Amino acid sequence: MASGEWSGTMCLTESHCGTDLGLLRTKADPQADGSFKLTGSKIFISAGDHDLTDNVVHLVLARIADAPAGVKGISLFLVPKFLPHDDGSVGARNGVSVAGIEHKMGLKASATCQINFDDATGWLVGQPHKGMAAMFTMMNTERVSVGVQGLGINEIAYQSAVAYAKERLQGRSLSGAKRPDLAADPIIVHPDVRRMLMTMRAYAEGCRALGQWCARALDAEKHSDDPEVKQRATDFVALMTPVVKALFTDLGFDAANLAVQTYGGHGYIREHGVEQFARDARIAMIYEGTNGVQALDLVGRKLPANMGRNLRPFFHAVSNLLEEMAGVEDKALKAYVGGMQQAFGALQLSTATIAQKGMKDPEEAGAAATDYLRLMGLVGIGYCFLKASKIAYAKLAEGAGDDEGFYKAKILTAGFFFDRILPQATAMFLAIKSGKRSLMALDEAAF
Template sequence: MQVYDAPLRDMRFVLDELHQDDGFGGIPALEEFTPDLTSAVLEEAARFSREVLAPINRSGDEEGCHFENGVVRTPEGFKEAYKQFAEGGWTSLASDPEWGGQGLPEAVSKLVEEMSCSANLSFGLYPGLSHGATTAIEGHASEDIKRAYLPKLVSGEWAGTMCLTESHCGTDLGLLRTRAVPQDDGSYRVTGSKIFISAGEHDLTDNIIHLVLARLPDAPKGVKGISLFLVPKYLPNDDGSVGPSNGVACGAIEHKMGLKASATCQMNFDDSTGWLVGEPNKGMAAMFTMMNAERVSVGIQGLGVGEAAYQSAVWYAKDRLQGRSLSGVKNPDGPADPIIVHPDVRRMLMTMRAYNEGCRALSGWVSRALDAEKHSPDPEVKQRAADFTALMTPVVKALFTDLGHESAHLAVQCYGGHGYIRESGVEQYARDARIAMIYEGTNGIQALDLVGRKLGAHTGRYLRSFFHPVSAFIEENSGEGPMKPMIDALARAFGALQLSTATIAQRGMSDPEEAGAAASDYLRLLGLVGMAYCFARATKIAGLKLLFGTDEKAFYDAKIKTATFFFERILPQTAALFLQIKAGKKSMMALDQDAF
């Protein structure tokens, strides 16, 4: 059974308590968004997710999207839900008020995203792609384009996509063949085909605005010759209404393992009119504005599915009677005890819970940095926030989706044979979660980005935005006391991270394959240390609350117990990760290619 109710208390803890002294707060532009106001927003988002989105999640998966004569119809209920979503202002939550947005902090918007992804991941992709397109247009397009397209994208009247992949090129975009020919009126004629385009065609909005990577006639080879173009499905009239078709057609939709209610399209552009976004041959820089925003959002998708999987597993573990507790009968009036009494079931549930709370805490830190990067009036804070988000974006995308996928499979395991059957609903989480590890750059590519681009950038400046606060926290809280075991464990894991960083830096200078061999292990190591830091901070806050008295003893006590489980049962992975990194590439690359 699919069970989901937004974990509002933990969300408020992350938003209002956990990161208040991280140096990214106190932003004048966001002062109006008080805890009372943001709490009301989260309450309403939770209601919408529970009452509107969750009920059509499984039915959407069962029905899927329909493709007939070039037209895509979303499953029953999706069009009505999207209308309510847009009319409720959820598409405009964190967008700039200049274009009709509400200007809420990203720290709030990401929590709302999590709710949508938990309740109905397929649905969440449609407005999620639009938000990414809005980000790229706002950052790189001309004022004319902004005025023509941003208000309708922000309002949800129109939707957006990103069109990168072609049948012969995925990660290596330098191979793309889509071309754009300049016209006398300043527009371009775009021709080519793209595949795997999420929300490329659907019936939720009147128009779809595609951001398309293409080559100009005289473009250099490789990624240095890629430009970005805005290509609408329908050309707008002068009054902003939808005009004639623009030679944009969906050739087919993919038949996928999961996310069946999200249309993944093959898109064909046939002399379609488009406009340049950004500078010629600088399309990758403009597109990465969208991709980086989407990568953080994809990480939130992993967290969202993980939370829904956890809640569904908890419901089943309390309901399913099977066997007796090893320590004695716990349900004497029944034929058996609920399976939640068994240690191995508890192991799975606690693992999922710790993953979710750790990811939510870490994403809260990153979201506050996103807000500071955008709004802080202090140049030093702005730079530090930009460094931190650059470092952590691949970690959020890769680690959160890895852990969300693991949580989904643990939920299936908790259900046993019933989890493998479609009627239970949890196998959908396992299928839906799998793609998040692949799209927006596979998790291996995220690891290469972290090790290859981020570690050495500006002589390690990005790393300092993470290392300095963690080191300072360990130093400030070392010594005797109830947190000593936790601080000592954090210090050991942080030490492993420092040694691994030095190892990769030293070996990678002479042999890039050494850095590549260590990349995925290093990303997970960095992410686990980040989660441990957040759990340690949470434990300190919870301990003080319990010491000085609170009417929420159960919440803070559970926070400490979850953190303790993380430190004792999950953080020890960092020691193994360090040994794997230290082992280097030798055994990985030793087998001759023909021997595979």
């Protein structure tokens, strides 16, 4: 597997259990030779079977007989499609079969399989009943990767839409024809088309910068020799993993949707391929834990963990930068700093609100979760744009040469983010402050 010759899957989901893995039923019977026999059915398994590699190795969550109920009784097993010989070559077929292939909205190149295990031979990975912790070693990395899938689709959606908007001729600019030599102006002249392009661009650049910050922390967590740096990086990664997963995939889908809109009817039909971005982007908001569950992880686990210590590296970075830039002279930068101060204030107040109300009533924390995650993500992106703008101004002042256009565009994209996107932070705060009342008031029978 490490050399890439055999591929792998992760088999968690069953028909009756997705988010709530405590309900899972696949069982594992211990054998005299130390191996196990696994029996059960999994669904929705990505790349569950194919002939691209000689073997497919399934990492399967199952219950050993007499295990405690719920997630505390789940163990992790390695179950190959073909049992390997002692020399590592592929041997006999194991008791693993494909019961069906899911028919999906997108992601057509991956066979998403229903898989049956019938007395399949497997081996325990890690300790008995500690399968969730073992699986989460992989899941945490996967969540960041899925976030980056959202970013990837965001970027290609943006690039495609820009190319189209420069070519497609419709209508005339409101400020007078820009291309009188042509039958009409390219649609990139229209403010509403600009709104879509700038939104996609700001999402892509903002998420890429925040993603880089997290990637550097992941490296520091793994490789730093300084225990303090390592700890801070670990705390930051823990906090940001659900944010990267949910925010990047939400915005990736929004960007794909905007790309379809930029193309008009030509986006909705298949010819140009942009409708595929929207279909493919949708799953990233669901798998590896739905985005709603990421938000619950943020408010329910990551915030309260270690008495709120996970927040410190992030909050310190933002407040240090705001302090550093408090006296900036430039008018545009001053406005960026002001916007960030307001949004950071909204995040701090929201954090306090959730800590107070959520302690007394967990439903209050649940009701705030999705808005809070978005708010934290927007502040994270705002921090990155503010820092990038500061650097861009400094580079321009010292003479940026061939990179002048790049730095100017960075400042203008940041400007769009601060004018048009970051103000949403205030709305998030107001929604959080309103609490669970309006969500929970309607009687179930009235739905």
